[in-house]
Amino acid sequence: MDHTSTSRRSQPIGVFDSGIGGLTVAAALRRLLPQENIYYIGDTARVPYGGKSQATIERYSVEISGLLLAEGAKMIVAACNTASALAVPALQGTLPVPVTGVILPGARAAVAATRNGHVGVIGTRGTVRSGAYERAIHALAPEVRVTSHPCPMLVPLIEEGWLEDSLTDAVIARYLDGMVRSGIDTLVLGCTHYPLVKSALARFLGPDIRLVDSAENCAIAVRELLMQHGIDAPQTATGTLEVALTDASDGFLPVAEEALGLSVGSVRLAAVQR
Amino acid sequence: MDHTSTSRRSQPIGVFDSGIGGLTVAAALRRLLPQENIYYIGDTARVPYGGKSQATIERYSVEISGLLLAEGAKMIVAACNTASALAVPALQGTLPVPVTGVILPGARAAVAATRNGHVGVIGTRGTVRSGAYERAIHALAPEVRVTSHPCPMLVPLIEEGWLEDSLTDAVIARYLDGMVRSGIDTLVLGCTHYPLVKSALARFLGPDIRLVDSAENCAIAVRELLMQHGIDAPQTATGTLEVALTDASDGFLPVAEEALGLSVGSVRLAAVQR
Numbered sequence: 370m371d372h373t374s375t376s377r378r379s380q381p382i383g384v385f386d387s388g389i390g391g392l393t394v395a396a397a398l399r400r401l402l403p404q405e406n407i408y409y410i411g412d413t414a415r416v417p418y419g420g421k422s423q424a425t426i427e428r429y430s431v432e433i434s435g436l437l438l439a440e441g442a443k444m445i446v447a448a449c450n451t452a453s454a455l456a457v458p459a460l461q462g463t464l465p466v467p468v469t470g471v472i473l474p475g476a477r478a479a480v481a482a483t484r485n486g487h488v489g490v491i492g493t494r495g496t497v498r499s500g501a502y503e504r505a506i507h508a509l510a511p512e513v514r515v516t517s518h519p520c521p522m523l524v525p526l527i528e529e530g531w532l533e534d535s536l537t538d539a540v541i542a543r544y545l546d547g548m549v550r551s552g553i554d555t556l557v558l559g560c561t562h563y564p565l566v567k568s569a570l571a572r573f574l575g576p577d578i579r580l581v582d583s584a585e586n587c588a589i590a591v592r593e594l595l596m597q598h599g600i601d602a603p604q605t606a607t608g609t610l611e612v613a614l615t616d617a618s619d620g621f622l623p624v625a626e627e628a629l630g631l632s633v634g635s636v637r638l639a640a641v642q643r
Numbered sequence: 644m645d646h647t648s649t650s651r652r653s654q655p656i657g658v659f660d661s662g663i664g665g666l667t668v669a670a671a672l673r674r675l676l677p678q679e680n681i682y683y684i685g686d687t688a689r690v691p692y693g694g695k696s697q698a699t700i701e702r703y704s705v706e707i708s709g710l711l712l713a714e715g716a717k718m719i720v721a722a723c724n725t726a727s728a729l730a731v732p733a734l735q736g737t738l739p740v741p742v743t744g745v746i747l748p749g750a751r752a753a754v755a756a757t758r759n760g761h762v763g764v765i766g767t768r769g770t771v772r773s774g775a776y777e778r779a780i781h782a783l784a785p786e787v788r789v790t791s792h793p794c795p796m797l798v799p800l801i802e803e804g805w806l807e808d809s810l811t812d813a814v815i816a817r818y819l820d821g822m823v824r825s826g827i828d829t830l831v832l833g834c835t836h837y838p839l840v841k842s843a844l845a846r847f848l849g850p851d852i853r854l855v856d857s858a859e860n861c862a863i864a865v866r867e868l869l870m871q872h873g874i875d876a877p878q879t880a881t882g883t884l885e886v887a888l889t890d891a892s893d894g895f896l897p898v899a900e901e902a903l904g905l906s907v908g909s910v911r912l913a914a915v916q917r
Contacts, residue, residue: 414695421688422890494894525799536813543810616696620768 381406383442387418390562391448396629397588404606414616418451419495430456454501474590475583476505483555492559494519530624613637655680657716662690664836665722670903671862678880688890692725693769704730728775748864749857750779757829766833804898887911
């Protein structure tokens with residue numbers, strides 16, 4: 370591993386999402402690995418991925434990964450639950466660099482966190498319907514009970530910037546009341562937008578239910594992969610974050626920047642097929 | 644016009660939308676023109692159209708119109724604000740049948756309804772950003788003042804089926820409070836989903852603000868076009884509604900069916916490029 374050239378180790382980590390939500394993963398990477406350069410592409414031209422066929426998601430993910438490789442990415446992170454569920458296996462089989470998604474790291478953390486063996490998962494309709502977290506958790510711990518619930522209002526609430534808001538609190542109570550009553554002791558945030566309402570969720574859930582933040586756990590998995598492949602940036606480096614979108618963004622980018630404490634600066638445009 | 648064959652007049656009206664929201668237009672057509680057959684295609688595989696480029700929306704709209712013509716459509720209705728704004732001119736220039744959208748009929752009704760010359764328009768971010776209603780209203784009546792506000796939470800609330808719900812009331816109050824204070828006397832529902840929360844909107848707006856339902860006004864425009872071209876179905880006929888989607892639907896179809904009192908029956912699948 371000592372033979373890995375310094376230049377390789379300084380190349381960026383390539384991160385992609387169907388939109389801007391995956392910036393929570395970029396923010397978690399900045400916190401955990403401030404020495405790493407990050408190149409983020411949000412496929413805002415084709416958002417949302419949820420609901421599209423597996424073949425389409427694979428095609429989009431391969432195309433965006435190609436753009437990241439062209440930027441010199443030393444590894445690829447699918448910071449998108451849909452792409453993680455449907456395309457990471459194909460990417461891992463074809464790309465010349467390590468690849469990780471958000472689902473397996475989240476599932477691992479949930480299995481480690483639960484004490485009573487009952488885990489809740491929230492996500493978009495597509496993610497919940499796919500059963501991806503359930504499968505990943507059961508592959509690790511077949512005895513763990515998983516209760517899932519789709520929360521389709523949370524992404525639009527977050528994109529409105531209503532992060533600390535009585536309306537958001539009311540929607541969270543509506544969605545999670547039954548799940549809390551069912552006796553979960555751990556809740557997986559199965560959508561990359563959701564860490565932006567972590568405080569509101571924690572307020573409703575109380576101290577006895579542990580929150581599993583897929584973004585944070587994904588960052589931990591990235592660190593492991595970088596070390597394992599000997600391609601982690603020198604600790605003395607100062608990393609940067611570059612952001613490209615496939616279509617001009619709406620008002621959510623400033624919301625995410627402020628809430629995540631990210632300084633994105635100028636955003637590039639990347640061209641994709643539509 | 645008497646020469647138009649009876650078989651032509653019995654052919655269906657082709658209606659399309661990016662998804663299921665346009666069923667409000669199909670329902671308004673059923674109420675106004677019960678003798679007409681309607682063939683509806685929801686492009687659920689590629690929803691939402693909002694945010695995509697004009698070239699893409701035109702391509703999608705031409706493709707879906709082709710499917711409707713293959714079903715024998717005698718006219719085409721773009722029951723989708725985005726397609727109405729971006730693709731109706733192209734469709735009118737190329738299709739061999741009459742074409743209408745929802746924007747011009749809504750703009751006409753708003754100009755007729757306002758007494759103080761101040762009209763509000765609500766819609767998705769994409770529709771409001773496009774300025775399509777504003778342009779259409781100003782083309783008819785340059786002196787009318789238009790105040791627009793995007794309401795991105797309304798579609799997901801409606802798709803959850805929370806039509807008569809304190810949460811929906813609270814979101815409506817949040818969005819419309821400033822607009823009511825600004826002095827509008829007429830509000831255009833610039834999204835085909837919105838007629839499903841017309842009661843909740845009317846409750847908040849009170850009796851002094853008139854609601855312009857684009858779906859109803861589109862149906863009136865369709866009746867005029869049918870008469871004008873002499874292709875209206877015989878009054879003695881009993882029309883049917885057929886629905887096809889380009890991807891399997893989620894839970895919103897039953898919500899729309901129940902709220903609109905539509906009996907959709909079995910839904911076909913139509914194949915499109917993705």
